[in-house]
Amino acid sequence: GAKLCMLADMLGSSGSLTGVDVAKHRLAACRTMLQKYSLGDRSRLFVADGTSFSILPVNSNLGSMEEWTSKRSWKDRQKSKKAKAAGSPHLPSTSEPELIYYGKDSGLVGLQKRYVLHPSTDAAACTSGYDKVLVDAECTHDGSIKHIQKFEFWGWKTLDRRVLNVERTGNLLHLQLGLLTNGFKLLKTGGSLVYSTCSLTVAQNENVVQQFLSKHPSAELLKINPADSWPCRSGGIQKTLRFDPATSQTSGLFVAKFVKL
Numbered sequence: 001g002a003k004l005c006m007l008a009d010m011l012g013s014s015g016s017l018t019g020v021d022v023a024k025h026r027l028a029a030c031r032t033m034l035q036k037y038s039l040g041d042r043s044r045l046f047v048a049d050g051t052s053f054s055i056l057p058v059n060s061n062l063g064s065m066e067e068w069t070s071k072r073s074w075k076d077r078q079k080s081k082k083a084k085a086a087g088s089p090h091l092p093s094t095s096e097p098e099l100i101y102y103g104k105d106s107g108l109v110g111l112q113k114r115y116v117l118h119p120s121t122d123a124a125a126c127t128s129g130y131d132k133v134l135v136d137a138e139c140t141h142d143g144s145i146k147h148i149q150k151f152e153f154w155g156w157k158t159l160d161r162r163v164l165n166v167e168r169t170g171n172l173l174h175l176q177l178g179l180l181t182n183g184f185k186l187l188k189t190g191g192s193l194v195y196s197t198c199s200l201t202v203a204q205n206e207n208v209v210q211q212f213l214s215k216h217p218s219a220e221l222l223k224i225n226p227a228d229s230w231p232c233r234s235g236g237i238q239k240t241l242r243f244d245p246a247t248s249q250t251s252g253l254f255v256a257k258f259v260k261l
């Protein structure tokens with residue numbers, strides 16, 4: 001939520017911002033923050049799977065969505081009741097994205113729902129896709145000092161289950177590659193994407209980048225110019241960056257920036 005708010009702040013008075021997360025409670029926290037700091041006018045938030053999300057930004061007004069309100073309709077409340085009873089805490093009961101917030105200048109007011117939730121094709125994304133995408137990927141968080149400190153409370157056995165578990169890490173690599181691949185699909189030609197994690201492992205960072213590049217000839221790594229004055233070092237692949245406690249006096253962070261050719 002903090003990153004999305006920062007982006008909304010940087011956006012200023014043009015364009016729009018789209019947030020996607022599979023966890024509704026995380027997006028709800030983000031919505032609260034956007035509203036608290038009055039930064040949500042140009043934003044929209046979708047509960048959806050980022051590996052398949054395919055809704056493009058909107059540029060035109062066509063029809064009939066009303067201004068967003070925090071009050072939910074009876075129909076919506078019944079739908080979430082049913083989903084809760086079915087025991088799905090995270091993913092919506094259907095794979096259709098759920099729009100949980102949109103600001104008055106997000107470009108959605110006046111549109112028909114059908115039009116807003118319309119999935120796009122790869123070709124359409126190349127011309128009318130996003131200018132910039134941030135894939136702040138799910139990871140083991142092993143580089144986050146704050147996160148690791150929490151295991152003092154949760155117990156070190158939980159660390160074993162959540163961070164060191166080989167099977168979970170294997171699934172995560174698949175998820176990370178899926179999020180990066182789909183995020184890239186949504187970019188317009190010439191647009192740029194940042195992939196980041198707070199893991200220190202090569203598997204979740206350089207290896208994911210390498211695998212992605214080998215399958216996407218239209219993707220090229222970009223040098224992050226302002227990094228010349230940042231307290232970080234190069235990652236294992238040229239143009240990627242790593243922050244860590246020893247080099248940067250920060251938690252661990254990996255960053256790679258791509259352009260779509």
Ligand SMILES: C[S@@+](CC[C@H](N)C(=O)[O-])C[C@H]1O[C@@H](n2cnc3c(N)ncnc32)[C@H](O)[C@@H]1O
Pocket residue numbers: 001002003020021022023026048049050051136137138139175
């Ligand atoms: C490192 S956190 C980043 C969260 C957010 N950017 C922030 O700063 O609070 C990774 C996020 O990915 C979300 N996530 C996990 N699997 C996902 C998926 N398949 N699609 C979309 N989001 C997913 C998690 O719910 C989590 O909020």
